[in-house]
Amino acid sequence: MSGVEALLTKALELCTYINTISASVEKKAKEKPRLILSFDLYCLLLEYTVYLKSLGETSPDSVEELILCDDLLFETPDCQLEVRVDFFLPPNTVTVR
Numbered sequence: 001m002s003g004v005e006a007l008l009t010k011a012l013e014l015c016t017y018i019n020t021i022s023a024s025v026e027k028k029a030k031e032k033p034r035l036i037l038s039f040d041l042y043c044l045l046l047e048y049t050v051y052l053k054s055l056g057e058t059s060p061d062s063v064e065e066l067i068l069c070d071d072l073l074f075e076t077p078d079c080q081l082e083v084r085v086d087f088f089l090p091p092n093t094v095t096v097r
Contacts, residue, residue, distance in 0.1 A: 004051070011048035014041060017094065022081060025096050034097050035081040038089035045083075 018035065025033050037045065081096070089095075 007044075007048060007051060010044060014045060014048075014094075018081070021094065021096050025081070033081055034084050036084045036086050036089070036095045036097060038091055038093040039085055039087050040091045041094060042083075042085045 021035070086093075
């Protein structure tokens, strides 16, 4: 599996997991919950976002424009989540608070 395929596969798994969390969170509360990711998962989601932005119709002029992401790309149709990073979480950890 190439690097791009591995990135897309891992990101798809992460997005599916986030959607599952999103659906359950919306049922529990109306306030805007926080999605807290371990640093490695945040970097994966950032890399996925940068990769998808680079495939867009207008490509950025510099690497800095690619990395400056206001919103990470993942879909949560049921609930909007605020993404935070916890550098002290074990790898591959996702929590919602």
